[in-house]
Amino acid sequence: KIGVAVIWDEQGKILIDRRRQEGLLGGLWEFPGGKIEPEETVEACIKREIQEELGIEVEVGDRLITIDHTYTHFHVTLNVHHCRHLSGDPQPLECDEIRWVTLAEIDQFPFPKANVQIIQALHSFASS
Structure with missing residues (x-):
């Protein structure tokens, strides 16, 4: 299970990051996040991962959406939440x-296939 953040700034922009070239889905863009630890809530995971990956604090x-996606060799569940950028300057x-x-x-x-549904959900959210 993975916690995923759609981080908004005050101008209504969203923070995305580009995965490292080596490894799975290398070079693709994504919404930041990471694996939920045992006993950890989705919210706590997102806060921790964003602090570790980007050095910023979010609320x-x-x-937004929960996505079950099966890639060729593995399965992921993405728990996607809206987040607000509180403090810190994002670092890659x-x-x-990274880009706003x-x-x-x-x-x-x-973006990786699993992220396409997040983008569709964001378009629906924005137009509602």
């Missing part, structure tokens, strides 16, 4: 690059 808000501590993008710009970036 974890409402759930565990990825190649608008929802209109997000479709220009290549």
